[in-house]
Amino acid sequence: MKKDNVILFPGLKTRLFQFGMECLKERQFEEAAKLFEQAREIDREDEEIEMALAVAYYESADYQKAKDMTEDMLHKGIGDYFEINDLYLMILMQLNMHDRVVHTLETLFEEQHVPLEKREHYQTLLKFSKRAMNNKQESNKPPKDSEPSILGKGDFREQLVRISALVDKNIQPYKDSLIELLNDSQAHPFLKTVALNVLMEHRIQTPVQVTKFDYDGEFVPAELSDVMDMPIYQAVVSKLNEELEHENPVLLEQLKEMIRRHQFLLFPFDFDPDNGSLWAAAYRGFGHEMYGESWSYEKTAGKFNVDPEELENAISLIFDLEQHSPATV
Numbered sequence: 359m360k361k362d363n364v365i366l367f368p369g370l371k372t373r374l375f376q377f378g379m380e381c382l383k384e385r386q387f388e389e390a391a392k393l394f395e396q397a398r399e400i401d402r403e404d405e406e407i408e409m410a411l412a413v414a415y416y417e418s419a420d421y422q423k424a425k426d427m428t429e430d431m432l433h434k435g436i437g438d439y440f441e442i443n444d445l446y447l448m449i450l451m452q453l454n455m456h457d458r459v460v461h462t463l464e465t466l467f468e469e470q471h472v473p474l475e476k477r478e479h480y481q482t483l484l485k486f487s488k489r490a491m492n493n494k495q496e497s498n499k500p501p502k503d504s505e506p507s508i509l510g511k512g513d514f515r516e517q518l519v520r521i522s523a524l525v526d527k528n529i530q531p532y533k534d535s536l537i538e539l540l541n542d543s544q545a546h547p548f549l550k551t552v553a554l555n556v557l558m559e560h561r562i563q564t565p566v567q568v569t570k571f572d573y574d575g576e577f578v579p580a581e582l583s584d585v586m587d588m589p590i591y592q593a594v595v596s597k598l599n600e601e602l603e604h605e606n607p608v609l610l611e612q613l614k615e616m617i618r619r620h621q622f623l624l625f626p627f628d629f630d631p632d633n634g635s636l637w638a639a640a641y642r643g644f645g646h647e648m649y650g651e652s653w654s655y656e657k658t659a660g661k662f663n664v665d666p667e668e669l670e671n672a673i674s675l676i677f678d679l680e681q682h683s684p685a686t687v
Contacts, residue, residue, distance in 0.1 A: 371400040375407055378414070385608070387418035405437045412442070416449055425449045440476065444650040447483060456487035463487075475652055482647060486677040514546060514684070521552050529560045541567045548684055551585065551625045558582055571678060573627040585625040591617060593634025594641065597662070601642060612648075613641045620679040629672075636664045640672035644680075647673075 378393035394411035401407065408431055415424035428446040431437055443462070450458045463484045466472050472480055524532055536553045539545050547570045557566065557579035565576050595614055602610035629637050639662035646653040659666040 371397050371404070371407075374400075375404075375410065378410060382410070382414060382417070385417075387414050390414040391418055391420070409437050409442065412445060416445060416452075419452075421449050421452050425453065440473065444476075448648075448650050451483070451487075454490070456490040459483060459487040460491065478655070479647070479650070479652060482673070485674070486681075489674075489678065490681045514549070517546075517549055518552060518684075521549060521556060524556045525559050529556065529562075533557075533562070533564075537564070537566050541569050543569065547571065547623045547682055551622055554579060554582070554626060555585075568626060570624065570627060571675070573624070573630075575627065577626050582626050585622055586618065588621060588625075588628050590629045590632055590634060590637065591621050594629070594637045597634055597638030598641060601638065606645075609645050609649075613645055616644075616680065616683075617641060619683050620676065623679050623682055631668070633664065633668075635662045636668055636672055638662060639664050639669055640676055643669065643673050644676050 374393050374397035378390045378397065381387070381390035381393060391411060391414035394407055394414055397404070397407050398411055408427070412424050412427040412431065415421075415427060425446070428442055428449060431442050432439070432446060436442070443466075447459055447462065450456070450462075463480050466480065467484075521536075524536070529536070536557055539553050540550050542550075550568065550570060554566075554568065554577075560579075562579040565578050567576050568574070594617060598610060598613055602613070639658050642662070643653060643655070643658050646658075655666045655669055659669045662669075
């Protein structure tokens with residue numbers, strides 16, 4: 359067998375594909391991608407190789423290549439349309455291309471091409487992406503008044519460094535600005551938590567008003583506990599350990615890290631309602647969404663013994679929190 363004057367061993371494509379699949383199972387995603395690329399060089403018409411390579415690109419966080427591949431496959435009609443489309447939507451979510459998600463899903467719904475078993479999943483993605491687009495538009499609006507002087511000019515990371523540096527400085531010249539920041543609707547919730555931690559470190563006794571998401575309350579910084587000492591956090595992680603420790607330990611670690619990020623974003627507020635089973639079910643459902651898996655609100659609610667409507671509201675908040683996580687800023 360020859361290709362471009364290079365002699366290929368019989369069965370080489372199959373062996374490369376098999377080795378690539380083994381690497382996928384072992385979560386060696388970059389190595390898997392290299393093997394699939396070599397197999398694809400031998401045969402560019404093999405749909406299994408095309409799909410496996412797109413998955414390897416996605417899992418190795420090479421989202422641009424994964425996006426280009428899945429778009430090309432959808433355009434050419436290669437493979438199972440909805441399997442590829444699900445992967446494409448997940449890639450767009452990782453790239454924060456929510457306008458593309460909305461356009462893709464609205465087109466499918468308008469043309470009535472959505473299978474019954476995928477409607478709930480697609481409707482959830484559509485609602486989240488629309489909300490994410492609205493949040494982005496709101497965050498791009500200029501503030502009504504001049505922003506707190508502690509923020510000054512610069513991007514998110516520059517502002518974060520500026521606030522964090524106050525832990526070891528004389529806080530008095532900046533105290534009022536930090537307090538104003540906590541009640542500023544334009545300020546990022548992550549920066550508010552950092553500002554509040556600075557006030558806690560300096561044992562500030564002045565009550566401060568904090569607004570985040572749909573929460574609003576008054577707190578004394580010196581009296582607040584550490585962000586990771588919130589009891590609901592431990593309850594949620596304990597429930598997820600029971601559910602995923604043996605079934606999917608990789609997903610368990612991803613969700614635990616996500617909960618820590620979200621707890622930091624919410625602080626000093628806690629998950630409401632105070633129900634560990636509800637939030638464990640919500641994060642389990644979000645895990646299904648992350649991987650484009652088919653699942654049911656009713657079945658998940660029944661498994662964790664929680665109300666399906668409360669579960670939907672909880673997952674909606676998780677979507678909002680993830681959209682505001684520093685990784686997506």
